[in-house]
Amino acid sequence: MADFRLQIVTSQHTVFDENVTALTLPGEDGYFGVLANHAPIVSVLKTGKVTIRRGAREDEVEISKGFLEMSNNVATLLAEELHGMEGVSGAELGQRDGDDE
Amino acid sequence: MAKGIKELRLRVRSIKGTKKITRAMEMVSAAKLRRAQQEMNAARPFTRKLQVLLGRLALSPTAQEHPLFELREEENLPSLLLFVTSDRGLCGAYNANLIKAAERYMREHPDALMYCVGRKGFEYFRKRVPQRIIGQTLDLNTKLDGETTDQVGNLLLEQFNGRKVGEINIISAEFVSASTNRPQTQRYLPLEAKAFGLSSEEADKPIDYLLEPSPERVFDALLPTYLRNVIYLTLAEAFTSEHSSRMLAMNAATKNCDELAESLTLQMNKARQAAITTEIIEIVSGAAALEG
Numbered sequence: 407m408a409d410f411r412l413q414i415v416t417s418q419h420t421v422f423d424e425n426v427t428a429l430t431l432p433g434e435d436g437y438f439g440v441l442a443n444h445a446p447i448v449s450v451l452k453t454g455k456v457t458i459r460r461g462a463r464e465d466e467v468e469i470s471k472g473f474l475e476m477s478n479n480v481a482t483l484l485a486e487e488l489h490g491m492e493g494v495s496g497a498e499l500g501q502r503d504g505d506d507e
Numbered sequence: 508m509a510k511g512i513k514e515l516r517l518r519v520r521s522i523k524g525t526k527k528i529t530r531a532m533e534m535v536s537a538a539k540l541r542r543a544q545q546e547m548n549a550a551r552p553f554t555r556k557l558q559v560l561l562g563r564l565a566l567s568p569t570a571q572e573h574p575l576f577e578l579r580e581e582e583n584l585p586s587l588l589l590f591v592t593s594d595r596g597l598c599g600a601y602n603a604n605l606i607k608a609a610e611r612y613m614r615e616h617p618d619a620l621m622y623c624v625g626r627k628g629f630e631y632f633r634k635r636v637p638q639r640i641i642g643q644t645l646d647l648n649t650k651l652d653g654e655t656t657d658q659v660g661n662l663l664l665e666q667f668n669g670r671k672v673g674e675i676n677i678i679s680a681e682f683v684s685a686s687t688n689r690p691q692t693q694r695y696l697p698l699e700a701k702a703f704g705l706s707s708e709e710a711d712k713p714i715d716y717l718l719e720p721s722p723e724r725v726f727d728a729l730l731p732t733y734l735r736n737v738i739y740l741t742l743a744e745a746f747t748s749e750h751s752s753r754m755l756a757m758n759a760a761t762k763n764c765d766e767l768a769e770s771l772t773l774q775m776n777k778a779r780q781a782a783i784t785t786e787i788i789e790i791v792s793g794a795a796a797l798e799g
């Protein structure tokens with residue numbers, strides 16, 4: 407199955423940038439799936455689970471409010487908040503150092 | 508003469524004390540600058556992505572009809588200025604430059620209202636034009652948190668949506684490099700399609716997006732998110748600039764302390780040498796008188 411590029415960006419940092427096979431997302435009107443070569447779309451997302459499939463591997467993260475934009479086989483997931491990214495391979499967790507005072 | 512030496516010695520000691528403080532502040536600012544810069548750079552991709560996306564969408568008819576894109580020039584509504592300064596001083600000309608820019612703005616817009624973030628700007632204008640300040644956020648102390656920036660963003664949005672103001676501009680520090688920042692004025696509301704910086708080739712070949720669940724819903728969700736993020740990024744940039752200004756100011760102060768201490772030490776040594784010489788002359792001439 408064809409892959410497409412997925413970027414996940416939160417308001418604090420970029421957390422993910424890899425090729426994936428399929429996505430399931432919490433749209434405002436219900437969950438929907440995205441595969442490669444999807445038509446250009448902008449969708450408002452509500453709080454819920456995003457499933458990322460890469461080959462046989464499946465990861466789940468939780469988002470609260472966000473947007474999905476996809477065009478030219480690049481999907482961008484803009485999330486205001488994101489949880490559960492720790493268990494996802496390839497995730498770059500932003501290092502927010504503690505207070506230095 | 509001896510008294511002069513003592514005074515000089517005390518001054519040198521106090522200057523060295525001051526130097527320790529300015530040096531420490533410089534180092535604290537350097538550390539904070541690094542962190543603020545990281546935060547600022549980390550926040551950029553999100554706003555950038557939103558900007559690109561909005562640039563592509565802004566040309567659609569639904570966007571052009573959206574109230575946040577609406578120009579209200581003919582309605583004679585006052586303009587609102589979001590003015591960002593620091594809470595504390597000791598950062599060189601940072602606040603003075605910003606205040607100068609804000610004063611110019613207030614002169615050019617005689618009916619302009621003002622919302623202040625940061626104590627310095629607030630206190631300056633409270634003394635002069637208290638009736639034009641509609642609110643303030645103080646003592647953030649360069650700590651960014653989403654909640655506060657959302658509050659500010661929502662308040663500005665309310666003012667605009669409630670037709671209390673016709674346009675909103677921001678004056679804040681633009682971070683150019685670790686050694687340079689300058690006041691910038693940016694248009695906040697109403698939004699302008701061209702401000703999103705869409706490349707010309709993209710403008711010629713617009714992507715025909717599906718907008719889910721509906722075009723209205725997409726803009727109602729996307730635009731406020733974007734606006735809140737602009738505030739977040741603006742503050743991140745202002746705070747980074749503040750730390751860099753303070754670091755430079757403290758660096759200069761430390762250098763001044765060094766120079767001052769050096770010249771005073773020289774003076775002190777000369778005075779001491781003079782005192783010793785005088786004493787020897789007295790002894791020698793006393794002895795000579797006895798022999799005489």
